[in-house]
Every structure is written in C-alpha cells, then in structure tokens.
Amino acid sequence: MSESNHYGFMLPDELVLLRDQIRRFMREEVKPIEDKLAHDATVASPEDRKMLKEKAAAMGLTRLTVPEEYGGNNVSAMARVIIAEESAKCRLGGYNPALGAFGGGPPNIIWSGTSEQIEKYGIPCVEGQKRAFVAITEPTGGSDPRNNISTRATKNGDHWVLNGRKMWITAALGADYGIIFARTKDGTENAPPEITAFIVEPTFPGISFNEIGVIRALSPYEIVLDNCEVPAENVLGEIGQGFGVAQRWLVDARIPYAAGCIGMAQEALDMACGWVKQRAARGGMLGDKQAIQWMIADSEVELRAARMLVYDAASKVDSGLPGKVDASICKLYGTETAGRVVDRAIQMFGGMGVAKEMPLERWYRELRVKRIGEGPSEVHRMVIARDKLRNTDGGMYFG
Ligand SMILES: Cc1cc2nc3c(=O)[nH]c(=O)nc-3n(C[C@H](O)[C@H](O)[C@H](O)COP(=O)(O)OP(=O)(O)OC[C@H]3O[C@@H](n4cnc5c(N)ncnc54)[C@H](O)[C@@H]3O)c2cc1C
Structure with missing residues (x-):
C-alpha cells in the first residue's frame, strides 16, 4: 500500500500512479484547452481533440476499458473509478470521458456481440473512428x-x-x-x-x-x-434477452458515474478552501469562521463516505461479486452528496459562486441532471430497500 492519501483512502501503488498520471494529463493538457472554450462549450476543436487523443495514446491512456483480445488493457473497475473521478474534474473529461482517451471505447455491451459486430462497431470505437x-x-x-x-x-x-x-x-x-x-x-x-x-x-x-x-x-x-x-x-445478443443487456450496461456505468460526480464536487470543495483562506471577513478570513468551517467539514466527511461506497462497489465487481445493489448505493449517495457539496462551495464563494467565469454553476447544473440520469434517486432507493427487506430478518431482538 502507498502512503499517498487519496482524500482519506489508501490506494494501492499502481492506482496511485494511474491517478497521478490522469491528474497530470487533465491539468497540463486538457485544462489549458478547456480554458480557451466558451463557458458552456462541451467539445474542443477537432484539432485540439486530435492532439489530446494523440497525447493520451502516447501515454498509454487509451483503450483502458477495452478487453485485451481487442487490443485494450481491460483495467479493473477500481481503476475505472479513479479515471472517472480525476477526468470529470475537467468538463471535457466529465462530458466526454472517452475523448477518445479516458477509458475510451464503445458501450461495454458491444463486446458480447458477434465477431462481425465487434469488427464493425466495437473496434472502430477503440480506434477513435466511431462513436x-x-x-x-x-x-x-x-x-x-x-x-x-x-x-x-x-x-x-x-x-x-x-x-x-x-x-x-x-x-x-x-x-x-x-x-x-x-x-x-x-x-x-x-x-x-x-x-x-x-x-x-x-x-x-x-x-x-x-x-x-x-x-x-x-x-x-x-x-x-x-x-x-x-x-x-x-x-x-439474443432475441428477447435485451433487458439483461440493458442491465449490464446500466450497472457497469453507474459506479464510474458516481465517481465522476465525486471528482467534480471534490474540485469544488478544494476551490472553496483556497478561496476562504484568502477572502477577508470581519476581522479575519472567511476560513476562520465556524459557519464556513462546518460547511467544509461536512463536505469533506460526506465526500469521503461517498468515495468509500464507490470503491467498495468497484472492489466487489473486481472480486466477481454481484454489484447491482452496491452500484445503486454509490450512485444514489455519490450524486446526492456531490450536489450538496457544490451547493455549499457556491455559498462560500458568494456572488462569485454563481458567476459564469467559474465552473461552479456549471457543475451545479450538471449535478442536478446526475440525480435523474442512470436511474433517478428514488428508483435506486427502491432497489436498496427491497434488497435490505429481502435479506434482513429483524435482527437480534425481532428476528
Ligand atoms: C440529460 C439526460 C441525459 C440522459 N441520457 C440518456 C441516455 O443516453 N440514454 C437513455 O436511455 N436515457 C437517458 N436519460 C434518461 C434517464 O435515464 C431518465 O430520465 C430516467 O431514467 C428517468 O426516467 P423519466 O425521465 O422517464 O422519469 P420517470 O420514469 O417518468 O420518473 C419521474 C420521476 O418519478 C419518480 N419515480 C419514478 N419511478 C419511481 C418509483 N418506482 N418510486 C418512486 N418514485 C419514482 C422519480 O423521482 C423520477 O425522477 C437521460 C436523461 C437526462 C435528463
């Protein structure tokens, strides 16, 4: 295990290396391109996209989620959540984790297709030629x-x-x-x-x-x-078996989906911490005020808890255990927590929090969608509650 502190979680060395690689790539390569874009633009110019893809490929960051037999690295679920968390901090990564680069590739379910389908629809996505x-x-x-x-x-x-x-x-x-x-x-x-x-x-x-x-x-x-x-x-797949195909897609997508939300919210909280340390407020700095410190403390604790749930779900998937309920748990808690944390970050920034020159209001809007996309919170609560009721007998005093 590494000494590296991943916001409270001790990651194995190889994941720390992966995280640092993605983080550096987002900061040094992707963010400068994002800085040139209009506030709400979600896609870079074709030239910039091409350049990013080439750099990502040279760093070995492409094909991370593609099965090995199709030229990919088929990284673990745990690696995928690290990638999602880091890349979502930039909007290009958040909206388009593939970018041709991060975890690039087609929807995972294509790999269960026929060899002709894989050849025609799967491989070109890996090569960045199809979407x-x-x-x-x-x-x-x-x-x-x-x-x-x-x-x-x-x-x-x-x-x-x-x-x-x-x-x-x-x-x-x-x-x-x-x-x-x-x-x-x-x-x-x-x-x-x-x-x-x-x-x-x-x-x-x-x-x-x-x-x-x-x-x-x-x-x-x-x-x-x-x-x-x-x-x-x-x-x-088989005729009549499409619901199972859809379930595979949804369950597989939900864990990195939650991780991406946590990445955005962590960046918002880190920004807010930088801000309150240098913003003056009645005889001190904003960061000296208890009201502000409590927002920071609550946000940090909730984000760490959300991240643990994501890592827990990913490690179950990597161990071959069923991850459906765990995916619902981390999707529900990750998206709702991230929304609360970005809301508090906006509050700490005051007017600047809602200014278009900052990414906060964009994250706020994006995170509102995240509580609906990939299944609304209520449906995940239903999945979790049904599973709990099915598997719980009343405990020591009522069982
Ligand atoms: C920006 C965006 C992008 C999307 N991208 C895709 C995509 O690429 N592919 C795709 O297939 N779908 C996509 N979706 C659709 C998304 O998955 C659905 O919006 C979501 O599953 C909810 O379905 P619905 O909007 O029809 O709401 P409904 O199913 O009508 O539900 C409305 C509300 O009722 C409540 N509700 C529903 N069922 C229950 C229940 N059993 N118990 C209690 N409350 C309940 C929830 O609060 C829910 O939000 C996207 C949605 C958005 C907003």
Missing part, C-alpha cells in the same frame, strides 16, 4: 424500462422494422450508431415483455433526431423511429 449512443428511455418513462419500453420491433424477412420514440438520449446526434432497445414480445400476466437490443445506424431508413434543450449545455435527443429498417444481423 455510439445507448437508447433505453422512452416518453412513457425511463424508471421502469422493462415495462416502459414500447418501441416495437417486428421481423420482416431479413430485417426488423422499428417503430416508436426514444427520449433524452445523450450524444445521439452525430454518433455512428446506437444500441436501441425495443419490445419484441408483449408481456402476459405471468411474464414481462420481451426486449431486444438492436444496433442502429443513423443512415438506416426511418430514423431521425430532435434536440431537447435541458439545464446543462450538452443536449440529449429525441429519436424517432418510423418504420426504421434494421438488418437481422444487427440484433445484439
């Missing part, structure tokens, strides 16, 4: 996808025909393909509806995109599927 979206949510609701997905897929000869609408799909426009989940069989009293995953390209007939403006700069999209024709070989 993908994942579309589960619909206007009928996203919290209960198994029952809410009503986009219909019907087989017609050598292709499937998709009809329906997807909502709130991140980075859909301009992507080279998307994994779209559709209903292939209605449910009965005893069986839920069957869902199937399809790989859909924007050039297929019958697909269109509409931007949805939201609280943050990076817009999601509505996707309209109007007799959209998808070749039969573009079914991802």
